[in-house]
Amino acid sequence: MKETKIGDFEETLLLIAGILGLDAYAFRMAEEFELQTGRAVSIGAVHSTLSRLEEKGFLTSAMQAGSAQRGGRRKRVYKITGSGQQALENSRNLKLSLWNQFPAFSSESTP
């Protein structure tokens, strides 16, 4: 059976890939991650996770023409797949269901 579970870092990166759309390549995603979470991360770490997610089938990637800013080198842009979407939804549903069962929050805090 294929691996379908995702970790916290992986989940965040999947979401960021969704947010950035056509701009979802390793450097931009590392920058965005830092912007959104306030935590520093190396490009290598992001890249490594992205290629793992691709192996699991949650992302696909394609090489795209690059700007002068990167010496005209092409970049690998990642795109979320159907099963990636599915994994994100599963994760959110699981958490929502957990939140709903949390007595202190289920009535008041959740919308």
Added chain:
Amino acid sequence: MNQPPIIAQKFLSLFLKEDLLEEVMGDLEEYYLHQYHLHPRWKCNLMYWKQVLHYIRPFAIKNSHSKHHNMTTHNIKIALRNFKKFKTSFITNIIGLTAGLVSVMLIAMWIGDELQKDNFHEHSTTLYRVINHQVHENEVQTMYETPIHMAEALKTSFPEIELAVGGTDPKWFGAFMLKDSALHQKATGHFASEDFFKMFSYPLIAGTPQSVLKDPNSIVLSESLASSLFGSTEAALGKSLEWQLLHLEQPVVVSGVFQDLPSNATDQFDFVLHFKAYTEIIGEGAHWNNYNAFTYIKTQPNSNTTTLNKKLKGFLESKAPGSNCLLEIVPFANKYLYENYEAGIQSGGRIVYIRILGSVAIVLLIIACINFMNLSTARAMRRKKEVAVRKTIGARRSGLIYQYIVESTMVVFFSMLLAWLIVLLLLPSFNVLTGKTLAFHFNWTSFSAMLLGILATGLVAGSYPALYLSNFKPSEALKSNHIGWKAIWARKGLVIFQFCLSVLLIIAVIVVHQQLDYIQNKNLGYNREQIVVLPKEGNATKNTDQFVEQLKALPGVVDATTSHHRLVDGGPNTTGVTWPGKDPDTMIRFSNVTVSKNFIATMGIRLLEGRTFSADSSLANHELIINQTALKTMGLVDPVGSTINLWGKDCTVVGVIEDFHAETLHTKVAPMVVRHALEDTQYFMVKVAPENYGGTLSNIKLFMQQHNPEFPFEYEWMDQQFNAQYQSESRVALLSSYFAGLAILISCLGLFGLASFTAEQKTKEIAIRKVLGANRASLVWLLSNGFSKTVLVSILQAIPLGYWLLEGWLQQFAYRIELQLYHFILSGIAAMAIAIVTVASQTFTAANSNPTAHLKGE
């Protein structure tokens, strides 16, 4: 210039997968540009480097390495399978290598400890001791003693000498008695001049190196002596006490306390007295023709010792005209390991033992490695097909070599683990054997030494099999079972080499043992059996005559006398002997033995001419007895009754005695004068009857306790003191015989492995021969004659080599055994017998096997 650092980019392309390179370089450059606007350039470069280093991850780096990793695991797996398959040779290898490694580790620890001696002196690179070579006719004698004023004179005459210290050897005096009003205690000490603590690194707990030996009445105690005398270091400071030695005594004040000496200090003492006190004791003897003190110097940093030595050579002649002594300075650090001189040239010392045991260790390891090589190549036939198949599939030679090296390294690794455990178990008994306190410290040094040992041994042991096995041509290897002559010869050569080393060790052990036996049982010219030696102290220093008479009267005591030194470990020398007809320009060194009457009779020395000392001391004090060598040196025709001048006093020669050894057997008997001076003697020598030692000893003890109640009863047997002189030789001999035994064992293991292998190879041949009617004897002969020839060749090679090596070793003894033919024949026969027994056990099994079991099925 907003380019990222080029070296970092190069580095990245070095390890990064090629298909990732473009995107990663792009990303990182974009990153760099972003940072470029925010930070100074150096910081950007640093951050870029950090990003590059973060790409060292499994997913991103090139594959070659991970492939290698896979091969290693594969190799380890194959190796483990092979160990299982060839259990006998695996176990033989493990036992052999473990034995070899255990010996190497133990010997390495022993050598390490020996090299640590005296290494704690901070100024050790500029510390020297002054020695002198006395030239007489064609002989050069080297002494460590110098005239007493040497240190002072050197310091004022040579600007290159920063400090000079005169001192004495703690071993020269027995135990001193330290007394204060309430207590008394015995301790070992010596005299040293003012700068002693500045020169040597014996850390002081109380007092400063500059001041502790300023006052001639000061004494510096060791920490433990201070606390056992006064309770603590603080309490000891400033206290006064009195030391006593023989008839000498002096009140002193504690001026400092030094830390207890480390066990690797060669001089062991409990206290230090001022050198001036010693000069006063020597009194009139303190002149430039008497050698009665040690001199140590510390040179200015960067001063040239070669030129200093040139200047020093004639120094003594300027002080003592006509002196034939040449001074030389030698590093203080050499004191322990390089103490022997022959013809004025450094000729070894304990370093010889280090070399002997060091080579034994290396030989052992080589023998064990050869076992491994032999067994691996012998097994090669079995593995030929494996190699051929691998090569056909595409294995490169380097890969195969790597495989076999991994295999041998694994065997060594197992052996090392085992060896380490065994060393931990053996260490207590090894310490008893060597008289050391070695401990295994598992730290980085020992760990890396072990790791290095594993790799080096693995490489050596694995190299030949690896090269040999990987060289097979697959087409030939798959076709035939033929093994090249080259391989067989190489194997035989290795066995010959291995057995040659073992035979050498056997010869060496036999000769070394005989030499030591010879020394320990040599007729010294006096009888050291049944002699009890007691220190002359307390009341005995005043009423010596009465003590001797009363000791003699005790039941069980045969005779008693006194002597200045213990005879077994050397005594004082003098050049102060003159006689009519002596060439006034030459100085001849005489040993001077100071005794009282009865000495000649008690010690069983043969009197050749004349008589012994007169009974009346006032007469005896002007009489001398000389030995044969002295008679020859002086060339006296009618010695008895002639007059000789000793230290400016005319004495009459009353007798001539046979030469006896008053020093160790490393040196030849020197000309000797025996003088009578009861008050200068330090020891009682009591000869007891051979029956009922215990009863006689308790009589002596009772007597001493009654008449000398302040002093605890102490005694030693003279023959035991004598044997203690040769302790280091005995220990090394014992150690090397153990290790030689191990070497033979390891060689036999190899032979055993080869024999079992040959027997296994020839099972079919044996079976067919048996079926056709061969008897057992002829089969055993068939299997073992090859080995016997090999061993014979190695014995023939070992004999000349052994002769040459041992002749060299024996040279260092003045009195030595001659090498005999039987030493070599005996060793050869022993090696041969051991080899035959080893091989026979295997061949008998093979010859006894049931032929049908081996002829069935293919």
